[in-house]
Amino acid sequence: MRDTPLSNCERDFLLKAIQEKKRLDGRQTYDYRSIKISFGTDYGCCFVDLGKTRIMAQVSCELITPKENRPNEGLIFFNIELSPMASPAFEMGRQSELLVKLNRQLERCLRNSKCIDTESLCVVSGEKVWQIRVDVHLLNHDGNLMDAASIAAIAALCHFRRPDVGIQGEEVTVYSTEERDPIPLSIYHMPICVSFSFFQQGTYLLVDPCEREERVMDGLLMIAMNKHREICSIQSSGGIMLLKDQVLRCSKIASVKVSEITELINKALENDKKARKTGGKFGFAESLPQERITALKTDVSHVEMSDVKEKANEIVQRAEVPPQTVPSPVLTAPGTGQVGEGLENSWGLKEEEEEEEEDETVELKMELEEGHEEKGRGNYLPKFCFPWVSETDSPGPRSVCAVFYGHSLQDSTE
Amino acid sequence: MGDVFSFQMPESITDSKPEKVVCGPGLRRNGDEVLVCKSGILRHKQPNLYWIDSQQRRYVPGKGESVIGIITAKSGDIFKVDVGGSEQASLSYLAFEGATKRNRPNVQVGDLVYSQFIIANKDMEPELVCIDSCGRANGMGVFGAGGLLFKVSLGLVRRLLAPQSEIAKDLEKMFPFEIVVGMNGRVWVKSKTIQQTLIVANLLESCENMTAQQRQTLFRRVADGSI
Numbered sequence: 001m002r003d004t005p006l007s008n009c010e011r012d013f014l015l016k017a018i019q020e021k022k023r024l025d026g027r028q029t030y031d032y033r034s035i036k037i038s039f040g041t042d043y044g045c046c047f048v049d050l051g052k053t054r055i056m057a058q059v060s061c062e063l064i065t066p067k068e069n070r071p072n073e074g075l076i077f078f079n080i081e082l083s084p085m086a087s088p089a090f091e092m093g094r095q096s097e098l099l100v101k102l103n104r105q106l107e108r109c110l111r112n113s114k115c116i117d118t119e120s121l122c123v124v125s126g127e128k129v130w131q132i133r134v135d136v137h138l139l140n141h142d143g144n145l146m147d148a149a150s151i152a153a154i155a156a157l158c159h160f161r162r163p164d165v166g167i168q169g170e171e172v173t174v175y176s177t178e179e180r181d182p183i184p185l186s187i188y189h190m191p192i193c194v195s196f197s198f199f200q201q202g203t204y205l206l207v208d209p210c211e212r213e214e215r216v217m218d219g220l221l222m223i224a225m226n227k228h229r230e231i232c233s234i235q236s237s238g239g240i241m242l243l244k245d246q247v248l249r250c251s252k253i254a255s256v257k258v259s260e261i262t263e264l265i266n267k268a269l270e271n272d273k274k275a276r277k278t279g280g281k282f283g284f285a286e287s288l289p290q291e292r293i294t295a296l297k298t299d300v301s302h303v304e305m306s307d308v309k310e311k312a313n314e315i316v317q318r319a320e321v322p323p324q325t326v327p328s329p330v331l332t333a334p335g336t337g338q339v340g341e342g343l344e345n346s347w348g349l350k351e352e353e354e355e356e357e358e359d360e361t362v363e364l365k366m367e368l369e370e371g372h373e374e375k376g377r378g379n380y381l382p383k384f385c386f387p388w389v390s391e392t393d394s395p396g397p398r399s400v401c402a403v404f405y406g407h408s409l410q411d412s413t414e
Numbered sequence: 415m416g417d418v419f420s421f422q423m424p425e426s427i428t429d430s431k432p433e434k435v436v437c438g439p440g441l442r443r444n445g446d447e448v449l450v451c452k453s454g455i456l457r458h459k460q461p462n463l464y465w466i467d468s469q470q471r472r473y474v475p476g477k478g479e480s481v482i483g484i485i486t487a488k489s490g491d492i493f494k495v496d497v498g499g500s501e502q503a504s505l506s507y508l509a510f511e512g513a514t515k516r517n518r519p520n521v522q523v524g525d526l527v528y529s530q531f532i533i534a535n536k537d538m539e540p541e542l543v544c545i546d547s548c549g550r551a552n553g554m555g556v557f558g559a560g561g562l563l564f565k566v567s568l569g570l571v572r573r574l575l576a577p578q579s580e581i582a583k584d585l586e587k588m589f590p591f592e593i594v595v596g597m598n599g600r601v602w603v604k605s606k607t608i609q610q611t612l613i614v615a616n617l618l619e620s621c622e623n624m625t626a627q628q629r630q631t632l633f634r635r636v637a638d639g640s641i
Binding site: 004007008009010011012013016025026 | 484486496498522524525526558559560561562563602608609611612615616
């Protein structure tokens with residue numbers, strides 16, 4: 001399927017707005033969108049929301065034979081996938097330029113910076129080493145995939161635990177999660193990518209472009225840094241000419257942003273650790289009630305529960321007693337008879353009964369009750385169906401997710 | 415398929431029993447029963463009109479609906495227009511007011527057009543025109559310089575276009591602006607300054623899930639703190 005084309009008026013408006021330093025969602029030039037990091041039930045599963053862009057990263061490991069020229073180092077393998085649910089422009093199975101670019105950038109950022117100690121992944125030198133595999137799936141595309149992918153990958157790597165290994169002489173035992181606690185990877189530093197988009201031949205600069213801004217940009221500068229102000233990789237695409245002080249300024253901005261994001265990741269990891277230790281609920285299913293079908297906020301509204309019980313009792317009282325079905329011989333034609341179930345269709349009777357019961361309820365109230373029964377714990381219900389439904393009051397700590405708010409018009413309305 | 419329910423006539427209306435019940439979008443007739451085929455709130459308009467108010471964003475072309483399209487290609491005598499549906503619609507260059515074979519309309523790729531469907535069914539390619547049955551433009555045609563185009567859900571668009579739309583009335587009190595609403599969920603807004611245009615666009619996008627009261631409080635807050 002094709003993506004919606006960008007009309008001329010949108011392009012003109014966006015460029016004019018950028019010249020006046022205005023962005024579509026009310027952010028400032030150097031503001032990031034709100035970042036939300038949540039972890040799944042398995043170790044190594046991480047979801048990152050960067051505004052509406054949504055990415056999932058999953059880390060897994062297996063034992064393989066190492067490379068011949070590096071017998072005591074483990075291997076790390078990165079894989080980004082653009083799911084067709086992210087954007088109508090993505091097709092399954094087709095190697096697009098964007099996919100290749102993202103894969104290369106993620107590899108350069110994480111592998112070449114040597115953020116993970118690969119020697120600690122060695123089990124038996126020359127024979128068995130751990131191969132860590134990071135799969136990154138794009139779930140929704142609203143711009144700035146690289147940043148979100150790098151945050152998801154590094155958060156998932158920090159969250160991951162590999163099985164413990166015991167070596168006794170020649171014997172190597174891999175303990176399962178039940179036998180011994182899995183151990184985390186040894187990570188030296190956390191490189192995070194920050195993207196800068198340039199407009200009008202480098203005159204105007206925006207941090208964290210959303211999808212529409214990406215479509216009208218001239219070029220993109222991506223800087224991967226860690227919080228110790230070490231640059232792990234720089235990439236400039238789009239063919240624009242940048243001045244030296246522009247690049248220096250971008251790196252200064254990047255260092256500020258990276259330290260903020262690193263703090264966010266650490267806080268999220270800590271919250272998740274606390275939740276797991278206290279036995280509270282954690283994981284993707286628990287973060288679901290926070291998710292909304294639309295990205296915009298809605299206020300908590302309470303279900304009017306005061307007279308639900310009475311209504312139910314009233315209905316039960318008003319309903320008629322179902323007729324007893326007494327098997328009696330049915331004479332279908334002279335000379336023949338029939339006892340018990342069979343040809344005679346008794347379903348028609350029951351249908352009329354149900355309709356009578358339904359007639360006695362008003363339509364809206366009926367919808368409310370049906371929805372109430374289906375709700376069960378009341379965790380998740382589509383908001384557009386029942387706008388008067390209450391938010392869940394799940395007891396588990398919601399602090400699994402850490403939230404970072406930039407300045408935006410929506411936030412000022414809360 | 416969804417729930418099956420039947421109607422209970424309120425006691426007050428006994429004299430005028432409507433003979434036919436008109437089922438609007440989201441409801442489907444199946445013999446004697448009425449089936450719900452979309453999730454949403456059931457709405458009723460006197461005397462006999464029922465429909466489901468749903469939150470859908472995907473547009474399916476319907477005959478007679480006015481939509482905002484984006485020109486994607488010029489091929490021979492027709493323009494290819496993207497309306498947000500599964501297929502691109504075609505718009506003949508003669509379907510503009512005052513257009514003849516010698517006098518071609520000034521339409522470029524990437525322009526916005528406000529047009530109506532004359533053919534829109536599941537078996538044929540949809541077709542658009544920018545004139546009405548008398549040959550007059552009647553507000554349709556190319557537009558859009560200087561404004562902002564954005565997408566909302568179809569339910570919000572229907573609420574905006576309703577004859578006594580409260581949202582439109584609340585918005586009018588804020589500041590003057592031009593607005594074009596397409597039934598395919600696309601809305602175009604233009605105001606005096608870029609900031610005002612952005613404000614109107616963001617307000618409309620956030621109106622979707624709000625009750626009337628929340629919306630009015632929000633509009634009042636913005637009006638008080640406006641530039």
